[in-house]
Amino acid sequence: MNKNKILLVDDEINLRETISELLIHENYIVKTASNGQEALNILDSWIPDLIISDIMMPIMDGNMFHQLIKENIDLSSIPFIFMTAMNGENQMRKCLTNGADDFITKPFKIDELIEIVKNKIERFNKIKNAYSNIYIGNKISFLHEINTPLNGILAPIDLLIENEDIEKEDVLKFYEAIKISGERLNRTLQNIMLYQNVKSNILKFEDNSYAPVLDIFLKVKSKIFEVYENQEKRITYAIDKADVKISQENLSFILFELIDNALKFSPHNTIVMVSGSIYNQEFYELVIKDFGIGFSENELNRIGATQQFNREQQEQQGLGLGLFLSRIIIKKIKGVFSIRSKEKEGTTIKILLPLNI
Missing domain, CATH: 3.40.50.2300 (Response regulator)
Incomplete structure (x- = not known):
């Protein structure tokens, strides 16, 4: 018990x-x-x-x-x-x-x-x-995040079943759409399970875990552009090589969530800047900067596990868990997380991760 x-x-x-x-x-x-x-x-x-x-x-x-x-x-x-x-x-x-x-x-x-x-x-x-629901946030947003990718999987499958004479090129496009929707649904469910682990205080970390920052970033960048097609030029980066004390899985999660947020909340004609360098003998610093809609001071104070802002004006994908969970993971590995933002000017997130020395 x-x-x-x-x-x-x-x-x-x-x-x-x-x-x-x-x-x-x-x-x-x-x-x-x-x-x-x-x-x-x-x-x-x-x-x-x-x-x-x-x-x-x-x-x-x-x-x-x-x-x-x-x-x-x-x-x-x-x-x-x-x-x-x-x-x-x-x-x-x-x-x-x-x-x-x-x-x-x-x-x-x-x-x-x-x-x-x-x-x-x-x-x-x-x-x-x-009231032990798996998710306690906005129910409309929750249903949207489950139904949208689910429909993105089922609708193409129905079309493929009902139409035997679809061109091979179109079939491949359907497969790609199914894959993207499936990964979005999987990401949503994984985030919910991670959130439940946080709520239950059973989130555990291995002390001997480490990850090469540049290698993980490049893999995450490729993964992101499977979702953001033809937007490769939106990310600029300058990342020094180093190993940090965090699992590759958790570093991938943090980078994907924070970069995805930066792209999602920025106009398509703006860039997202990602930089990484050794901060001192103990820490490696990652900085993710966008020039998007930004947050007000009040919104920054209210950021939590299920918090989203201005969904009616700015359509958002995701449940609003990424920023919260990233901050929790960084805290657990004895890192430092800070965020500065200004409405209509953008957001800068700085992370200090312990070096694997």
């Missing part, structure tokens, strides 16, 4: 360690942070079943941390308990009004905390089981 996971956030180290040991003794998996920013860093790659947070903390306090959790579609349903030394009915009412699931005042009885934790996790598990 899987153990339930708890994120504990408090700047008082002695109290934090005491509560953590208590919860571990109660058979929970516990991770701790000393402020809201540390907690957000943990949540980039680890999803708990409950969050317990102090209010008064340095760098990022509990109120700001809770607000950011509420605004994140992938985290907002996690039960959130405030724990604070500040007493008073007004404080409690404010926390609960702002959407917290419960409020406990320091000092508190151990049995009281355990009972609250147990009840909140049980309730959360019931909700997860009742």
